[in-house]
Amino acid sequence: MDVLDDLVNAALRAARDRGQDVAMVPLPAIAAEAGVSRSTLLRRLGGSRAALDDAVRRAGVDPGGRPSVWERATDAAALIISERGLGALTLERVAENAECSVPSLHTVFGGRDGMLAAVFERHGPVIELEELAAELPESLEETVRALHRIFIRAFQREPRVVAGLLSEVMARPKAPVAEMSRTTFPRMFRVFSELLLPHVHAGRLRDLPIPLLVQQLIGPLMAHLMLRPTLEPVVPGGLPPVDFASEEFVRMYLRAVAVEPPSESTRISP
Template sequence: MKGTRRTLDDAVRAAGVDPGGRPVRERAISAAASLISERGLAAVTLEDVATAAGCSAPSLYLAFESRDGLLAAVFTAHLPLADLENFLAAPPGTRDTVRTIHGILIHGLSSEPRVFPAILADLLARPTGPGQRIWSQQVLPRLTGSVGTWLAEEVRSGRFKPLPLPVLAHLLIGPPMTHMLFRPTLVPMLGTDLPTVDQAIDAFTDAFLSAVTAENPAPDSA
């Protein structure tokens, strides 16, 4: 009976289910996120993930169809897309909205496992790699649907200058993301002279609004 039970368990695992434990999909996303944080996106294989997740490679193919499918699931789970979407479904006043967007992005960049920074590094290092494909197919459409829609409404309402949407998005997202990517290297050099994260968020918020607010802005949306 013991051999029969082991055979059954192996068959169940191959089907994508862990007998008595978390589903393979859940374990694989968690394991892949940790490996990406430790090694970078390019160095992680399905075999590595299967070993770390305690499952078989065929079960990963069953759950995700491909490595790109697994990476897309990791991106969705560990990038702050849902947080941005939920917040921007009913945004407060303009300044509070900008500050909260910065806070969500900064939390996503600094939280463990550090999947977000690893993805950005891969995008820069391999512009035609799987990270870029998933970013353009899975991430950008959701950012456009949340952050992009809000920016377009601010322009339409007359609160922001009619700058091209990509420029507005870069001005909003680029500075805080760059700061957080370089912040670990600045701590040993600047020590206590380095602004706190909250101070940095306030500075980036003020700088963004100074750059994009219309000359005679419409009343705030608050």
């Protein structure tokens, strides 16, 4: 059975109950019908409802409607960033690729900065981070590993936009693109607090300011992921697998801030 079959059935039920085409049913309504959260639904769909619409067509039903301007524009913007870089992103180019008007982009996003924030939310780690916080891992070590896996997926997911957006924010903190950090970064730090503070209160993690705990947790991994495409072709013998590098960073983090670091027996080999 296709992994999307249960979502297809949920979408068809929601559409029937509402008397609408499947494409017009909001994702939260489909998620509620499927008995999952909106973030879980999006994760299973790969961040876009296009996979669901395709599955509905394979089931012999026309989903009808058309993706919203928000969906078409964020997908178009992400593809432009991935293929041509952030400098190539203009509202005019997005409007052309998304088959909409520039005024409609202003209405939906409030401008280019709002659109970039939407692209980061759609293709970045935010949704998965919030989902992880809703289902806390049992141990500190597993929490750190789960966070690393989320960031690895975000950096490697196509279209690849996370590295470019974060690089621009860090390089030009006063540039217009940095406005996206004012909407998404507080959400991310709230999630990190929910994930790490219980371990601080339980005495498993040093009582350090959350920003320092977060920087030590994801800083080395992010630097590795952002530099990897540049270094891999020129480093003799290549770089170690991403999973191996992540595990080493996990161990470094736990040795630095955990009250009881993990044993050496958990070390993996490249």
